[in-house]
Amino acid sequence: MDTYVLDFHRIDKSSLPLVGGKGANLGEMTQAGFPVPPGFCVTTEAYRVFLSGSEQMGDYFRQLEDIQAEQLERIAVLGSAIREHLNQVPIPVDIKDAILGSWMRSGQEAAYAVRSSATAEDLPTASFAGQQDxxxxxxxxxxxxQAIRRCWASLFTDRAISYRAKNHFDHRAVHLSVVVQQMVFPEVSGIMFTADPISGHRGTVSIDASFGLGEALVSGLVSADLYQVRAGxxxxxxxARKKLAIYSLPEGGTVTxxxxxxxxxxxxxxxxxxxELATLGNTIKGHYGSDQDIEWCLAQGRFYIVQxxxxxxxxxLAEVHTEPGDCPHVLLSFGHQQMMTDAMKPMGLSNLRTMLPAGKPSVRSESTLTAAAGGRMFVDITKLFALKPARKLFPRLLSGIxxxxxxGVGEFIQREEFIRHIPFQPGLKKDVLGFMGPIVLKAIWKLLFASPNKALPYVESYIQTAIAQRRSDLDGLTGPERVMRIQEQIGTLLRRMFQDLMPYPMSGLMSSRLIKNLLQRWIGDDEALHVLNKSLIGNVTSEMGLMIGDLADQARPYPQVIELIRRGSGHTQQFREQLRGVEGGREFGEAWDRFMTLYGMRCPGEIDITRPRWREDPSTLLPSIDSHMRSVQPGEHRAKFAQGADDAEHAARELLERLRRQPLGWFKAKLMGRLIRVFRVQMGLREHPKYxxxxxxxxxxxxLREEGRLLAEKGVLPREEDVFFLTLDELLKLSEGSVPDGLEPLLEARKQDLERFRKLTPPRVMTSEGEIITGKRRQQDAPAGALLGTPVSAGVVEGIARVVLRPEEAKLNKGEIMIAPFTDPGWTxxxxxxxxxxxxxxxxxxxxAVVAREYGLPAVVGIDGATGLIRDGDRIRLDGTRGYVLVLERSGER
Incomplete structure (x- = not known):
């Protein structure tokens, strides 16, 4: 029957529900004229009819619904029971007849490969390859x-069940087809990727090849030759040294x-x-419109594609504009620069892309020097390297980040293929000097001549005035007028911040570099700089952390307030209401309101404007107050900060006294005194622009939320929060009344994309060709087995590791070392x-790093995968001076 068996020449991509991903691909390639060995598919309809002959599968599926991916023992028992059961279920006669009919037409004497093909297999977003037999x-x-029956049963192998559970696939919804394909007996076989699977370079065809059947390669029994082809x-x-191969036996089966x-x-x-093979691979890629993982073989001088x-x-890939003959463009992860590498919703990306001041046809536009990829924003810095000084200075600047x-950037921009094809940028030097020149000159003035004492009052006054003006500009606006004003405010924000505020922390950075160099020259070491970093004056983020400690101290005398903090709440309004009904709630609530007035617009991952702020949702803040109560004594946070300031002042006095005793000591002390004053004040202002x-x-x-609410009330958006799955330009068009067809499916697709993007690890640096540039870490003095990173805050500490993936889940105890994917001010x-x-x-x-130095915490950063390599509860040694972490004792071994 046609519903039970389909030959390859009757199958295309629309057949996926009947023949699964593998079968649909083979039929598609057959119809496209690619060299595919002939065969047929036993359809999912045959599988469903086969399953319907079992009275027990309904119960088995109910048990599968409750399975978690990590329940390996339970999966093994249940999977074995299902497979054993299916091996006893009879195959209906009409299905068997249909299979044997196609087999006889294809050739009874031929040998066949029999493979499973699941309906959720070989999709663009998930590969079930290797899950079935x-x-x-x-x-x-x-x-x-017998092979077909075993393929049906293999839908319930341990690895297949676990994979579906992990990726949230409904076990009932995944059906199985079986591919029956004539075998060729190859001299050579292997795997071809039309993009380099290691570096990600889209223009590189990567071929693995070994003798005999490809199973030896796929199963890891043999090393393969590796060939790479790029641009012909x-x-x-x-x-490779290929010690063995797998061959077919005349009577059936294989031998190694x-x-x-x-x-x-x-x-x-x-x-x-x-x-020849690389050309064939690129042709297949062109047919599908995406990069392919291809199984191939060579028999009697002819290539065959078997998958x-x-x-x-x-x-x-990040979509960037390139001209013919351009060098590959180099792209930086904005999230790594801002210490927030999570995937963002479209509105969060649109906000950041509008904020970048360069590469914009208008203030309200998104910058053409930015690109979104995998839910993250990347900045195209290629044009900058048309300036020769930038090739030396910029990688050094990035190393501080x-x-x-x-x-990685330093290595890539030295490649001949890059330097030779950098596009000429007329006027670039003038533009860079015109923008950066005044900022640098202001910073030098503040470093050498301006009064440091006036800096903090001026910056605070500037921010208050600017925010009051921005609030006034938005008052009373709605619809298109409000959206356009938002675009204008975002589009001018970064330029104004750089021009008006950045000279202050920049002078602090200059003073830091000068202090370091002069200390090394005059006294032979720069250790004093570590102490001078403590408790900087006026740091708005440090003050936020101190106020968290004040909130903890305010709550300590009141058990009911502590209980509310530990229980948490989804909304600030609910939390405030609950406080009114408990002892001490009024006092704590007043302190809470003061904190929210100053810092309620912050949150973890705050560069993503779509994330709820503390004033909306306190759930990410309350655990920090709880951790403080459990790990810090009353008043200890203020005392430690004050002690840090005393230590810094004492270190400065001792340093200046040492310098006075040297030749030209009066001059050295006067210059160093000035630099220290500037450093202590201006570096403390480093967090104000972000604030x-x-x-x-x-x-x-x-x-934006108000616009979302209005659009939801009009029925334009399904929900208020769907506004964050639009870009600013899309929101403007909606607010003007232009509603595109298919808006709801578009929003749903973007939500699914976000879930997929959240599972990806973004690269620090990538190219327009998809190549991931990793860079190299400098040689370090560290014990064997240590995890190497970048030392950013001196000191050595041993303690229990507490892995914190999200602040709302943090439960730090006294003496614990925090292991985090990243931290921004919301983690402070x-x-x-x-x-x-x-x-x-x-x-x-x-x-x-800056806050760790200010608090005197040893810190190491840049350890890829640290939250997985270090287990929660491990005892570790952290060396913030040499830059490593050593696991001393695994959790569970004590």
Missing amino acids: TYLNVRGEEQLM TLIDKKI RDLPEDEQERQALADPQIM SRPITSLYP DEMMGS MMMQQFGLIREG PLFHSAVGLVMEVGGLMTHG
Whole structure:
């Protein structure tokens, strides 16, 4: 029957519900004329009819619904029971007849490969490859029917059940087809990727090749030759020692044989064959419109394709504008620079892309020098390197943000293919000098001549005035007028911040560098700088952390307030209402309101404007207050901060006294005294520009939410919060009354994309060709087995590691070391509770490093995968001076 069996030539991509991803691909390639060995598919309808013959599968499916991916023992027991049961269920006669009819037409004497093909397999967003079983060199009616039955049962292997549970696929909704394909008996076989699966480079065809059947390669039994082809040129060739191969047996089945010594290092494919295969791979890629993972074989001088599926492991490409003959564009992850690498909703990305002042046809436009990829924003810095000085200075500057980022960019821009094709940028030098020149001159003036004491009052007054003006500009506006005003405010924000506020922290950075260099020259070391970093004057983020401690102290005498804090609440209004009914609630509520007035617009991941602020949702803040109460004594946070300021003042006095005793000591002491005063004040202002940005983000977020509410009331948007799945330009069009067809499906697709993007790890640096540039870490003095990172705050501490993936889940106890993916100002409340800090991203001048130095916490950053490599509860040694973490004792081994 046609519903039970379909030959390849009757199958295309629309057949996926009937024949699964693998079967649909083989039919699609057959119809496209690619060299695919002939065969047929036993459809999912046959599988469903087969299952319907079981009275027990309904109960088995109910048990599968409750399975968690990590319940391996339970999965093993249940999977074994299901497979054993299915091996006893009879195959209906009409299905068997349909299978045997196609088999006879295809050729009874031929050998076949019998493979499973699931309906959720080989999709653009998920690959089920390897989850079900494959049977090779199947001959005769009995072997064929047995292999098909085993394929049906293999939908319930342990790995298949676990994979579906992990990726939230409904076990009932995944159906199985079986591919029955004539075997070719290859001299050579392997796998071809039309993009480099390691670096991500989209223009590189990567081919693995070994002798015999490809199963030896897929199963890891043999090393394969590696060939790489780019732009029609064989650019790399690594010949492996191939000790064995798998071959077919005449009677059916396969055998593994050792290769003769003289065959083991022979090149599996000749160079012309490599080029032929690469060309075929690119043709298949062009047909599908996406990069492919292709299984191939060579038999009697002819290539055959036995499978092609999308490569799902590649990080998405960033779409940037390139001209013919351009060099590959180099793109920086904005999230790594801002210490927030989570995926963002479209409105969060649109807000940031509008904020960048360069590459904009108008103030309200998104910058053409930005691109979204995988839910993250990347900045195209290619044009900058048309200036030769930037090729040396910019990587060094980036290293202060993230060592691996700076190293990666520095390595990439030295490549000949990059330098030779950098596009000429007339007027770039003038534009850069015109923008940066006045800022640098102002910073130098403040470094050498301006009164440091006037800096903090001026900056605070400037921010208050600016935010009051921005609020006034938005008052009374609604609809298109409000959206356009929001775009204007965002579009001018960064330029104003740089021009008006950045000279203050920039002079602090200059003084820091000068102090470091002069200390090394005059006294032989710069250790005093670590102490001078403590308790900087006027740091708005540090003061926020101290106020968290004040809130904790305010709550301590009142058990009912503590209980409310530990229970948490979804909305600030609910929390405030609950406080009114408990002892001490009024006093704590007044302190809470003062805090929210100053900092309620902040939150973890605050550069993403779509994230709820503390004033809306206190759930990410209350655990920090709880951790503080459990790990810090009353008043200890203020006392430690005051002690840090005393230590810094004492260190400054001692340093100046040492300098006075040197030749020209009066001059050295006077110059150093000036630099220290500037450093202590101006570096303390480093967080004020971000604070001002978040004040404005708070205003803009309120406006966006209100527009979302109005559109939801009109029935334009399904829900108020759907406004965050639009861009600013899309919101403007909706507010003007232009509603596109298919808006709801578009919003739903974007929500699904976000869930997929959240599982991706964004690269620090990537190119327009998809290549991920990793960089190299400098040589470090560290014990064997240590995890290496960048030292950013000196000191050594040992303690229990507490892995914190999200602040709302933090439960730090006294003496614990916080292990985090990143930290931005929204994480600062946790710093008082920790004795050390480890982060996966960051550098010397990023937020977490600066605050750690100010609090005197040893810190190491830039350890990729630290939150997985270090387990919660491990005992570790953190060396913030040499830059490593050593696991001393695993949790559970004590």
